[in-house]
Amino acid sequence: MANDSLKQLLQSHLAWWGLRQFTSDDAYFSWQRETLSPDEIIALLRAVEEKRHGSPASETSFYDATAQPRILPVLYSQRYDYYMAVGPRVADRVDGARSILDVGCGVGILTTFYARQYPDKTVVGIDRSPASIARAQEQATALNLRNVQFECLDLDHRAPALSVDLILATHALLQAEQDPGIPSRSWKTFERAVDGQQQGEFERRTGIGAKLDHLRALLSARGRMIVCEKTRQLARRIPLQRALAARDLGLIEQPELLRYRLVEEIADDGPFFVLGVGTAHERQWNELPEPDEGSPFExxxxxxxxxxxxxxxxxxxxxxxxxxxxxxxxxxxxxxxxxxxxxxxxxxxxxxxxxxxxxxxxxxxxxxxxxxxxxxxxxxxxxxxxxxxxxxxx
Ligand SMILES: C[S@@+](CC[C@H](N)C(=O)[O-])C[C@H]1O[C@@H](n2cnc3c(N)ncnc32)[C@H](O)[C@@H]1O
Incomplete structure (x- = not known):
């Protein structure tokens, strides 16, 4: 399906969810004030504040709060351009998969989009926020989707009982945004030591090791995985790449860097990784800093x-x-x-x-x-x- 038509379809899907696109903070916040009561705004700000503490419980109560029908469109409209950056890229790459798992699917905005575009594919969304899963289920019913199911499950502790051809993990595996990653060998280099203990600690404290182990076990022999996390900093990108490679996941495509707006703020995100099982994939993992905007030196x-x-x-x-x-x-x-x-x-x-x-x-x-x-x-x-x-x- 051409990317432009996917974009149009996603725009009408986001409108169906009640999301609006804003390019100005003033316009966005005045809509927020018109739509939500002062008490709802205070409750939301409290949940955002609590999420910053980073515990799984506070994070889940934040996502539960954002799944409430009056809050959902207001809060998730901030992510409008994120959906436009990720949704069509993913949807363009699901061909060949009969069964798809969307990990950390939240309220299912993108999950239901994929299920709508591909009625012949089975789509399963999992998330540990009960209110998000309830909302996702309700919306799928309202859309009359018969090929999508949702399950409330904490991937840190267990995996769903499935075998799938394609796993999607977009903003789902490295929630611990506070984690700085692993330092380079010294201030003189960007290189990271190959140090199993350091990598193991990163995987444990962010929970990514257990999550990837659970997911990898679900992938069929020719399975693929699409991963897009907040890992633009080299210190986080390298241990994520090493964690993927250690689970026998190799690059199928050149990783793509994403840039989109959160209303007025520019977000640099990704890379967007398309991965396949097995080491026969030709592309090399890159552990160098990405090209930057520093002035050339003459x-x-x-x-x-x-x-x-x-x-x-x-x-x-x-x-x-x-x-x-x-x-x-x-x-x-x-x-x-x-x-x-x-x-x-x-x-x-x-x-x-x-x-x-x-x-x-x-x-x-x-x-x-x-x-x-x-x-x-x-x-x-x-x-x-x-x-x-x-x-x-x-
Ligand atoms: C930022 S949202 C992303 C939603 C969606 N994937 C997207 O791209 O818009 C992250 C979601 O991951 C879920 N999540 C985080 N850790 C999880 C875990 N261990 N098991 C299941 N879901 C988890 C959260 O509850 C939240 O709904």
């Missing part, structure tokens, strides 16, 4: 390209700053400090002199890099920044 031309008397000669707050720092000519340290935490976190800061100018470089084991270069006469400015970092390093 040392010899810096002075000529400076944008103004008060602007630094060069500034880069992206991982590519590391490559620029490595290229500095005749680098000489003025002073440096490296801080180390027992959990492996490191932060390094250095002030130095190179042919290009006086520079401040800051790097940590969670892939943050920062390089600023100024003329020698403006060294005092970088001394101040250096001291600020030294005063509150981690």
């Amino acid at each position: 040392g010899a031309k810096l002075k000529a390209t400076s944008t103004g008397p008060d602007a630094p000669l060069y500034e880069n707050h992206w991982p590519s700053a590391q490559g620029a720092w490595e290229q500095l000519r005749d680098r000489q340290l003025i002073k440096e400090n490296t801080y180390q935490e027992p959990d492996g976190r490191q932060l390094h800061v250095e002030l130095g002199q190179a042919q290009e100018g006086v520079y401040l470089y800051c790097a940590n084991t969670f892939d943050q890099r920062q390089l600023v270069i100024v003329e020698p006469a403006r060294r005092g400015m970088l001394e101040v920044y250096y001291q600020e970092i030294v005063n509150s390093p981690l």
Whole structure:
């Protein structure tokens, strides 16, 4: 099915669910105030606050609250563009599967979309939020869908009794958004040690290990899995990739990075992974930082390209700053400090002199890099920044 027509079908499906697309926070929040009573808004804000604590119980009570019929369209309209980014991409790839499992399906907005588009396929949605599953079931009945079922189940503890050809896990496996992932070997590199203990701890504390073990056991021999989580940071992407690879899941397609709006806020998400059972898949897992928006570094031309008397000669707050720092000519340290935490976190800061100018470089084991270069006469400015970092390093 062409992607454009899937998009149109999804738009009318979202409208059926009562969702609206907003591009302005003002318009969205005034609709929220018109639609919900002050008490409902307070209850919702409380649930959002509680979800931040990150316990499974508080998270489930948040999702239970959002499944209430008056709250649902208001809250999930914030995710309108997320549905438009994920739904058609998934729906475009379900061909060949007869049975589909949608893990952490929530209220079933996307699950019912897939079931509507493919009446010849069996779709099962599971979620641990009882109110979300009740709503999903009700909506499927209202849509007269006969090929979809929902089950309330906590995947951390058990798997549904099924065998399926395709598993969908979109924003469902790595809910612990607070988890920073695993640090790099040192501030000098983006590389992660291949360390079974560290990986095991990540899988245990986020619960992804148990979830993937349960899911993998349901997949048929030629089964596929589509995974899209909030793992744009390398520190989270690498352990997710390693957890998938360790369960014999390989890349079928080049992973795709997603960008969409949460009303006005830009969300960078994904990657969108399409995976198959077996290691025969040709594409390699990539553990490098993604290309970023840092300015290209051309040392010899810096002075000529400076944008103004008060602007630094060069500034880069992206991982590519590391490559620029490595290229500095005749680098000489003025002073440096490296801080180390027992959990492996490191932060390094250095002030130095190179042919290009006086520079401040800051790097940590969670892939943050920062390089600023100024003329020698403006060294005092970088001394101040250096001291600020030294005063509150981690
Ligand atoms: C952000 S929602 C995503 C819903 C849907 N997959 C989507 O893409 O819109 C995450 C859902 O995962 C569910 N979930 C989280 N951990 C779970 C677990 N261990 N077992 C089952 N469901 C879980 C939550 O209850 C919630 O409904």
